[in-house]
Amino acid sequence: MDIVIGITLALMTLAMCLAFVRLVKGPTLPDRVVALELFSTLIVGVIGVIAIMTDVASFLDVTIVMALMAFLASIGFARFLERGGPQDD
Amino acid sequence: MIEVIKGALLLTGASFMLLAAVGVLRLPDLLTRMHATTKAATLGVALVMLAVALHFAEVAVVARAFGVIVFVLMTAPVAAHVIGRAGYFLGTKLWSGTVKDELRPNYDPLTHELKSGLETKANAQRLPQDSDTR
Numbered sequence: 001m002d003i004v005i006g007i008t009l010a011l012m013t014l015a016m017c018l019a020f021v022r023l024v025k026g027p028t029l030p031d032r033v034v035a036l037e038l039f040s041t042l043i044v045g046v047i048g049v050i051a052i053m054t055d056v057a058s059f060l061d062v063t064i065v066m067a068l069m070a071f072l073a074s075i076g077f078a079r080f081l082e083r084g085g086p087q088d089d
Numbered sequence: 090m091i092e093v094i095k096g097a098l099l100l101t102g103a104s105f106m107l108l109a110a111v112g113v114l115r116l117p118d119l120l121t122r123m124h125a126t127t128k129a130a131t132l133g134v135a136l137v138m139l140a141v142a143l144h145f146a147e148v149a150v151v152a153r154a155f156g157v158i159v160f161v162l163m164t165a166p167v168a169a170h171v172i173g174r175a176g177y178f179l180g181t182k183l184w185s186g187t188v189k190d191e192l193r194p195n196y197d198p199l200t201h202e203l204k205s206g207l208e209t210k211a212n213a214q215r216l217p218q219d220s221d222t223r
Contacts, residue, residue: 004096011103015110022113022122030119030176034126037168038113041130044157045106048137049099052144060141060153067157071164078171082178 005053012046033077040070095140102136105129117184119176127169134161 016039023035044063051059112125135158142154180198183190195204 001092001096004099008099008103011100011107015103015107018107018110018114028119028176028179028181030172030179030181031122033172034119034123035113037172038109038126038130041126041134041161041165042106042110044161045102045134045137048134048141048154048157049103051141052095052099057145057147057150057153060150060157063138063157064153064160067160067164071168074168074172078168078175081175 005049008049009046012042012049016042016046029077029081033074033081036077037070037074040066040073044070091143095143098136098140098143102133102140105133105136109133117186119181120173121184123169123173127165131161131165134158 019035019038019042023032023039026032026035044066047059047063047066051057051063106129109126109129112129113122116122116125138154138158142151145151145154177192177196178201192203195206196202
């Protein structure tokens with residue numbers, strides 16, 4: 001089981017690196033928002049795996065809060081873009 | 090047996106997440122990138138949370154894990170819709186190989202007016218009023 005958790009965390013870390021590349025590169029602000037959303041979804045997954053690894057069930061509360069924050073952040077960014085905020089950073 | 094199922098769920102979920110990240114890096118424009126992240130990452134989180142529920146196997150934890158799954162399944166499409174709408178609203182360029190953009194003939198990117206294609210002549214010539222909400 002330890003090996004499986006190690007592989008899982010490694011895959012998720014690699015995924016986070018790729019999402020981070022898009023976050024830095026992203027030509028427009030909506031691309032960056034999509035990358036950020038993927039990032040927070042990945043963090044939810046990582047915290048779930050860590051909850052399994054450490055046997056602490058309280059980490060699930062953290063995942064709920066993280067998912068809620070990601071949703072609110074993307075809604076907020078979208079409203080900001082539609083109201084005519086700066087688009088190219 | 091439960092260990093095997095748990096490991097399989099974890100590995101599949103992580104693979105889907107990696108696939109979503111590869112998609113967001115490799116695909117050519119905003120909408121295709123969203124198509125990769127929204128679905129694949131949501132499925133990845135759902136599988137990981139199923140593994141968590143199997144690992145703990147207590148009522149409180151399983152309820153919370155399913156709560157996370159339901160929450161992600163409900164909010165991911167809404168967030169994707171809102172971001173995609175904002176992206177189109179700003180006039181984000183589509184991929185050069187896009188075959189069909191059904192919104193383009195009916196949407197004015199300068200005034201953000203959307204036509205239904207079923208307007209009567211009177212409605213089409215009607216000037217906007219102050220009482221119209223934007």
